[in-house]
Amino acid sequence: MSSKPATNAPTPATDEPRPGEFFNREISWLEFNRRVLHEALDERTPLLERVNFLSIFNSNLDEFYQKRVGGLKRQIAAGINARTPDGMTPREQLIAIRKSVLAMLDTQAECFTKTIRPALTAQGIFLLPWNELTDDERAFAQNYYRTHLFPVLTPLAVDPGHPFPFISNLSTSLGVMLHRPEDGASDGETGVHHFARVKVPKVLPRWVRVNPAEGDNASKPHRFVHLDEIIRYNLGDLFEGMDIVEVEPFRVTRNADVEREEEDAEDLLELIEQELRERRFAQVIRLEVDSEPSPLMTPYLVEELELEESDVYRMPQMLDYTDLRIIGDLGRPELKFEPWTPAVPPRLADEEADIFSVIRAGDVLVHHPYESFSASVERFIRAAARDPKVIAIKQTLYRTSSDSPFIPELVRAAESGKQVVVLVELKARFDEERNIQVAQALEKAGIHVVYGIVGLKTHTKTSIVVRHEADGMRVYAHIGTGNYNSKTATLYTDLGLFTCNPEITADLVELFHYLTGRSHKKDFRRLLIAPTNMKRRFVELIERETANAAQWRARGAKENDPNRPRIVAKMNSLEDQGICRRLYDASRAGVKIDLIVRGFCCLVPGVPGMSENIRVSSVIGRFLEHSRIYYFHNDGRPEYYIGSADWMYRNLNNRVECITPIFEPALQQRLQQILDVMLADQRQAWDLRPDGSYVQRTPDPARPETAQGTQARLMELARHDGQNADNNQR
Numbered sequence: 001m002s003s004k005p006a007t008n009a010p011t012p013a014t015d016e017p018r019p020g021e022f023f024n025r026e027i028s029w030l031e032f033n034r035r036v037l038h039e040a041l042d043e044r045t046p047l048l049e050r051v052n053f054l055s056i057f058n059s060n061l062d063e064f065y066q067k068r069v070g071g072l073k074r075q076i077a078a079g080i081n082a083r084t085p086d087g088m089t090p091r092e093q094l095i096a097i098r099k100s101v102l103a104m105l106d107t108q109a110e111c112f113t114k115t116i117r118p119a120l121t122a123q124g125i126f127l128l129p130w131n132e133l134t135d136d137e138r139a140f141a142q143n144y145y146r147t148h149l150f151p152v153l154t155p156l157a158v159d160p161g162h163p164f165p166f167i168s169n170l171s172t173s174l175g176v177m178l179h180r181p182e183d184g185a186s187d188g189e190t191g192v193h194h195f196a197r198v199k200v201p202k203v204l205p206r207w208v209r210v211n212p213a214e215g216d217n218a219s220k221p222h223r224f225v226h227l228d229e230i231i232r233y234n235l236g237d238l239f240e241g242m243d244i245v246e247v248e249p250f251r252v253t254r255n256a257d258v259e260r261e262e263e264d265a266e267d268l269l270e271l272i273e274q275e276l277r278e279r280r281f282a283q284v285i286r287l288e289v290d291s292e293p294s295p296l297m298t299p300y301l302v303e304e305l306e307l308e309e310s311d312v313y314r315m316p317q318m319l320d321y322t323d324l325r326i327i328g329d330l331g332r333p334e335l336k337f338e339p340w341t342p343a344v345p346p347r348l349a350d351e352e353a354d355i356f357s358v359i360r361a362g363d364v365l366v367h368h369p370y371e372s373f374s375a376s377v378e379r380f381i382r383a384a385a386r387d388p389k390v391i392a393i394k395q396t397l398y399r400t401s402s403d404s405p406f407i408p409e410l411v412r413a414a415e416s417g418k419q420v421v422v423l424v425e426l427k428a429r430f431d432e433e434r435n436i437q438v439a440q441a442l443e444k445a446g447i448h449v450v451y452g453i454v455g456l457k458t459h460t461k462t463s464i465v466v467r468h469e470a471d472g473m474r475v476y477a478h479i480g481t482g483n484y485n486s487k488t489a490t491l492y493t494d495l496g497l498f499t500c501n502p503e504i505t506a507d508l509v510e511l512f513h514y515l516t517g518r519s520h521k522k523d524f525r526r527l528l529i530a531p532t533n534m535k536r537r538f539v540e541l542i543e544r545e546t547a548n549a550a551q552w553r554a555r556g557a558k559e560n561d562p563n564r565p566r567i568v569a570k571m572n573s574l575e576d577q578g579i580c581r582r583l584y585d586a587s588r589a590g591v592k593i594d595l596i597v598r599g600f601c602c603l604v605p606g607v608p609g610m611s612e613n614i615r616v617s618s619v620i621g622r623f624l625e626h627s628r629i630y631y632f633h634n635d636g637r638p639e640y641y642i643g644s645a646d647w648m649y650r651n652l653n654n655r656v657e658c659i660t661p662i663f664e665p666a667l668q669q670r671l672q673q674i675l676d677v678m679l680a681d682q683r684q685a686w687d688l689r690p691d692g693s694y695v696q697r698t699p700d701p702a703r704p705e706t707a708q709g710t711q712a713r714l715m716e717l718a719r720h721d722g723q724n725a726d727n728n729q730r
Helices: 025-041 047-077 090-122 135-149 227-232 268-280 297-304 321-328 355-360 374-386 406-415 432-444 502-516 534-554 577-589 649-653 665-680 710-729
Strands: 125-128 155-157 172-179 194-199 207-209 222-226 243-254 284-290 312-315 364-368 390-397 419-424 448-450 461-469 472-480 492-499 528-530 566-571 592-597 614-619 629-632 639-643 655-662 685-688 694-696
Touching: 025 047, 025 090, 025 694, 047 090, 047 243, 047 284, 047 321, 090 125, 090 312, 090 321, 135 222, 135 227, 172 227, 172 297, 207 227, 207 321, 222 227, 227 243, 243 297, 284 297, 355 374, 355 472, 355 492, 364 374, 364 665, 374 390, 374 406, 374 461, 374 472, 374 492, 390 406, 406 419, 406 432, 419 432, 419 502, 432 448, 448 502, 461 502, 472 502, 492 655, 502 528, 502 655, 528 534, 528 649, 534 566, 534 577, 534 629, 534 649, 566 665, 577 592, 577 614, 592 665, 614 665, 629 665, 639 665, 649 655, 655 665, 665 710
Parallel strands: 125 222, 284 312, 390 419, 419 448, 566 592, 592 614
Antiparallel strands: 155 194, 172 194, 172 243, 207 222, 243 284, 364 492, 390 461, 461 472, 472 492, 528 655, 566 629, 614 685, 629 639, 639 655, 685 694
């Protein structure tokens, strides 16, 4: 990359994007999901994990259609024709999305049929069509149908007395065209036909093992047939006296981009409950059918569901790859990633030690899932709930598990007389219903529950504990990059800071006042809080590096100068145009910029005169990269930050977010180590090119260590640190 100052003028202060200045957000997201799909294609990924990645790809796509495609459909219906920063209208985006998705669906199907399924067969795991079952297996499946399915299934016929049935979101159904013998002959496409829908129940496993008597021994074959097949080949029992002309499986997706004006709401809880009801009956935006659609059924469904032909997706092979989760979960450890047990953080190795004393001795940084969430975050809240010196606990909950260990501990704290305040974000997409249940359970226990600020989502991951100590009241805090969710803490990479530094805790106390009261606080001393001061502070930090570049150039501007102004930022997604333009200005000035962006990225790197000093990479692996780290060189006095916010417009302007500085040198070194490992990755990392494509890096055969990858390396480091802590304990 060039170290010479560019002659281009700074980016003009205008809201109008210039050609080639930004990537399309939706297409960039699809490129992210393509990288997820590649994990299923990659032969280095263990077999059952490849199966899981096929499922994850499908699940990601489902959410994308509900949220993003649903939003585009809503724009078109409202007559909105505004162009994106890269110049596309909503309809043009839908066309581009469909083209990209169809190609990926073909890749997914080819991977499954030509690679994954034969590999499973070689390992004694058979995914069989009905016609390949033995007589005994078919008899077993028919008995399964009679005992498990027949009482549950509800055929819904359409006739003058029965309108077209409601089809629930992401449900799989069998459409059945029927003919009554008394109506005369029918050759399939002619004659009188009647439609019926049979919903495939979600409560039963989607793949049924037909040789269970042989046990679960890995040496014995596992032979499965799909639930849809069992129903399809036994439909005669549901429609006695009728001729079944055609059967077609189909699946619908409904728009989840249903929101109401919060400012007009008298009760936020009631508003969210209404949104959930509306989402359930929202417009159908996608119809998935099998690869050979019925000439009778598909046009009928398109008409009844009020769709366009472009909303129909003819699915090669499987209709819903999320069904494969049961296969990916088989007890075959040799076909999975090496099991990982999170290490206990070294500073918290002594389980008998008072965690508050540990925090008073110095800030503690934890890195999940490499380090244990249970031994750190759960321990912190559990200790606070049970400590008689603690008088108050305040926590934000954005997403949590249904069996969260935090809920009973918070209830226990309230019952013991502590003041407990929990901000539950009701608007966490697709978790609204669970969060309503959590909020109501907490309220019943006497806990003060707040639903957040009207017009803003509370996305920050923060807790404070107020403790009465010998020298007065002391506030302890946890600030994280991820949710208070014990399940995802084993699957997502996240960071958390425990501190009692009054410079940070004072800000955090005021943040909770901002959240629960009517505070109109405009600034914070140390914390970067959205939407109050975060974007302004990030812009100032970027502009400081830009200004420092002038002094660096005056000193000689050497490419590998350790004092060269530098920015390294790790996040989930990058989209905010204002931040991107400041980064372009910094690049022109000579600032070296590394962006580690797991998901979509709208910034265009590597363009001469605009972004030649910016490199963008993405790391995809067994864990979802979810942590946010921000580093600024600051003329040799580096500053590090972690927190809940990406550089996206919504995070910086429409959400309550918290970013904290990391002061202690030892903790800064840990963050630098994480960034160094990721930037050097030759196994899991992908590089974004100026044309919007991603290229996966290739390990150097002469250096075997380059084949390890970020996550394996960080597991190794955590294991090593944990062993050292154990030795010290002994």
